[in-house]
Amino acid sequence: MTTQAPEPPAAEEVEAKEIPNIKLYIVAVITGIIGYYILLANPNLAFISVILAWPAIVAGAGGVEHLCRYGLGTGTSSIGYWGTAVGATVVFATIFMSSQIFNLYSPFIVIIAGTIIGYVVGLCAERIIKMKIPEQAQQSFIITGSSAIFILIVLEVLSSGGVATTKLYYTFPVIYIGTALVILHPYNGSLGAGENQSRTLRLACCEASLITTLFGIIGVLLPNTTSFIPALGMLIISLIGFAVFVKIWWKKVKEDTYEIVWTGYPAGVPH
Numbered sequence: 001m002t003t004q005a006p007e008p009p010a011a012e013e014v015e016a017k018e019i020p021n022i023k024l025y026i027v028a029v030i031t032g033i034i035g036y037y038i039l040l041a042n043p044n045l046a047f048i049s050v051i052l053a054w055p056a057i058v059a060g061a062g063g064v065e066h067l068c069r070y071g072l073g074t075g076t077s078s079i080g081y082w083g084t085a086v087g088a089t090v091v092f093a094t095i096f097m098s099s100q101i102f103n104l105y106s107p108f109i110v111i112i113a114g115t116i117i118g119y120v121v122g123l124c125a126e127r128i129i130k131m132k133i134p135e136q137a138q139q140s141f142i143i144t145g146s147s148a149i150f151i152l153i154v155l156e157v158l159s160s161g162g163v164a165t166t167k168l169y170y171t172f173p174v175i176y177i178g179t180a181l182v183i184l185h186p187y188n189g190s191l192g193a194g195e196n197q198s199r200t201l202r203l204a205c206c207e208a209s210l211i212t213t214l215f216g217i218i219g220v221l222l223p224n225t226t227s228f229i230p231a232l233g234m235l236i237i238s239l240i241g242f243a244v245f246v247k248i249w250w251k252k253v254k255e256d257t258y259e260i261v262w263t264g265y266p267a268g269v270p271h
Helices: 011-017 021-041 043-068 075-094 100-127 136-158 172-188 197-221 225-256
Strands: none
Touching (some): 043 136, 043 172, 043 197
């Protein structure tokens, strides 16, 4: 496999065939805010909020795909981990500000903070490092803001709409790494350097539901009994979503590839 990214398609072709990532981000912001307030009103409706959190992963993966098509190469993982680190740090830091007023406005706070920090860092990459990637600042804040939205909803589910406990703090590394992986991996998970937005976003849906399945299992196992029903709802809806999204993604992969060859063990497995 070549490590050299192909020339990006012409701007007119991209605009005609692709969804602008800023639109994906706006959808993620709207659904994320709605999902948060649903949880605040009734934690047992977590299964709805989880569905509304998935667009954030899709938007973040779209941002990574845009940056990587310009030959970012090994920077694919770097931009994913960095962007998620900003979003995660914003959310984790605000966990300690537990007040009724803050809880009411926390989605706006984390989205605004994540967006501003992501934009500033992306602007530095454009103006100071001179990476010469179109819309670098915009795609950067899409990644950071999307991460913040998703992590906020996950933590809200696991804390059952209440104050995070010490046990919940232990899940922070898993939440950070898991979110980073499902944002950075979809671009490399299908056809590598020949990847396009359509396949990337479909795989992002698969991975979003897969990681919320993991978080649902963690929530069910937490000693905080109030999180059991919300986490169970997250687990069930995520498994259903994963089954649906994998079928959609696999159909797209088979349409876009010349041949699929099994390279594992045992040899000669039919497709």
